[in-house]
Amino acid sequence: MSLFDPAQDESLCQILYGDSSAQLRPFVDQVDLILTSPPYADARKRHYASIRPQDYADWFIRFHPVFWQALKAHGSFILNLKGKIVDGVRHRYVWHTIERLTQLGWHCIDDYIWHKKTSMPGFWPTRLRDGWEYLFHLAKTQRPYVNHEAVKRPIAASSWNRIQRIQPHEYAPHLSETGSGFRRAMRAWIGKTHVLPDNVLHVSPEARNKGHPAVYPVALPRFFIRLLTKPGDLVVDPFAGSGTTGIAALQLQRRCLLIDNHYPYCVLAAQRIRAETGVHASGEYLSAPVPARARLTLESQAAIKRTAHAAGP
Numbered sequence: 001m002s003l004f005d006p007a008q009d010e011s012l013c014q015i016l017y018g019d020s021s022a023q024l025r026p027f028v029d030q031v032d033l034i035l036t037s038p039p040y041a042d043a044r045k046r047h048y049a050s051i052r053p054q055d056y057a058d059w060f061i062r063f064h065p066v067f068w069q070a071l072k073a074h075g076s077f078i079l080n081l082k083g084k085i086v087d088g089v090r091h092r093y094v095w096h097t098i099e100r101l102t103q104l105g106w107h108c109i110d111d112y113i114w115h116k117k118t119s120m121p122g123f124w125p126t127r128l129r130d131g132w133e134y135l136f137h138l139a140k141t142q143r144p145y146v147n148h149e150a151v152k153r154p155i156a157a158s159s160w161n162r163i164q165r166i167q168p169h170e171y172a173p174h175l176s177e178t179g180s181g182f183r184r185a186m187r188a189w190i191g192k193t194h195v196l197p198d199n200v201l202h203v204s205p206e207a208r209n210k211g212h213p214a215v216y217p218v219a220l221p222r223f224f225i226r227l228l229t230k231p232g233d234l235v236v237d238p239f240a241g242s243g244t245t246g247i248a249a250l251q252l253q254r255r256c257l258l259i260d261n262h263y264p265y266c267v268l269a270a271q272r273i274r275a276e277t278g279v280h281a282s283g284e285y286l287s288a289p290v291p292a293r294a295r296l297t298l299e300s301q302a303a304i305k306r307t308a309h310a311a312g313p
Contacts, residue, residue, distance in 0.1 A: 013246055013256045013273055015283040017266045020238030020259040024066045027257070031070045032145075032233035035221055035245050037080035041093050053084050053093040057100045063238065064104050070236065074145045076228040077106070077138040080114070080216065088126055098136055109137040109144060113200045114220060135201070135224075150226040152194040215241065221248035229254055243269025250277040 016023040038060065041053040051059045071077060079098075084091045102108055112135035119131040203219045221244060225235055231253040237245035240258035242265060249256035250273065258281075260266050270281045 011255065011282070013250060013258070013279050013281040015240070015243075015246075015266050015270055015281045016257070016259045017261070017263050017283070018259065019261050021063050021066050023259045024070050024236065024238060024257075027070045027236070029069070029072055030234060031236045031257075032072055032075045032229045032254075033225065033235045034067055034071060034075070034077040034238065035224055035235060036078070036237045036239045037216055037241070038239040040082050041084045041091070053086060053091040056093040057097040060097050061100050061104065064101065064106075067238070068105070068140065071140060074141060074143070075139070076109070076144045076146075076224075078224045078228070079136045079138060080133060080220075081136070082130070082133040085124075085127070090127075094134055098138075101138060106138040106140070107142050109139050109142075110199055111136055115200055115202045117202055117204045119205070135220075137224075137228075145228060145230075147227060147230070148196055151197055151223060153197055155193060155195055215244055218244055218248050218251075221245045222252060225249055225252050225254060240269055241265055243272045246273050246281070247276050250279050 039051065041051055041056045067077060081094045081097065083094055098108060114133045114135055116131055116133070119129055122129050201220065201223060203217050205217060221235075225248055229235060229252075232255065234255045234257060235245065235249040236257045236259070237243075238259045240246065240260045243258055246256040246258045246269060258266075258269055260269070266283065270283065273279055273281050
């Protein structure tokens with residue numbers, strides 16, 4: 001049987017409708033990578049509960065217990081968050097959230113920057129346009145699984161030409177000529193054909209309408225899935241939206257579990273995954289008859305409104 005034969009195996013992708021703090025609870029110590037972009041502070045109000053920046057850290061850490069118990073000991077958690085401007089000043093809710101998570105035991109392995117090469121134009125009196133977002137690599141241990149070889153890239157032609165000109169007297173480490181105090185060891189470049197990328201990811205935002213207010217490009221989750229998992233591993237997106245994380249996981253021969261509390265997005269994710277990967281996602285509510293789907297849609301919208309009301313104005 002082929003590893004990815006949708007006609008024979010529906011366990012490759014599962015989509016669950018509901019709150020991830022409840023739906024993820026049975027998956028104890030089963031997850032290799034949690035990769036997600038939750039609703040940002042005061043954003044996507046028509047689609048999800050709007051959380052005020054000052055309340056965001058308190059709201060988000062309620063997912064900590066279930067994320068922690070679901071993730072394997074050497075698994076990773078990638079969190080995409082974007083800053084928020086409040087009264088002309090950048091609110092620090094992103095850093096408050098990360099600080100709370102580290103206080104709960106998460107190790108912040110690295111900070112990544114997603115450079116959005118084609119960010120939207122505009123004008124603001126005191127600042128420039130946003131051209132990037134945060135991606136935080138968190139883990140339960142200081143040594144999570146990482147496969148550098150999966151993301152190495154060929155050395156640029158200009159760098160390769162320079163390496164070819166290295167003279168024997170340059171092999172030994174020596175102080176940088178800039179006077180910075182740093183030491184350079186040119187020997188480390190000898191024989192190299194590939195190098196690690198840096199932690200700034202240059203990826204254009206998704207330009208096409210996917211039926212969701214915030215679809216990130218599939219290249220973004222693909223990078224982290226290659227870096228932090230092996231084929232056959234389980235990738236989870238607890239705020240799955242239109243299913244981009246699942247598409248990336250399946251394209252790279254991983255399994256995926258997608259959770260969203262907005263029922264229409266669960267259906268949308270299943271449709272996108274089938275169209276773009278050929279995999280038929282399984283899920284209790286995905287094959288519901290039309291009247292039941294309408295009821296579930298109304299129920300999810302009502303639940304979102306209740307959450308927004310509880311969060312305050």
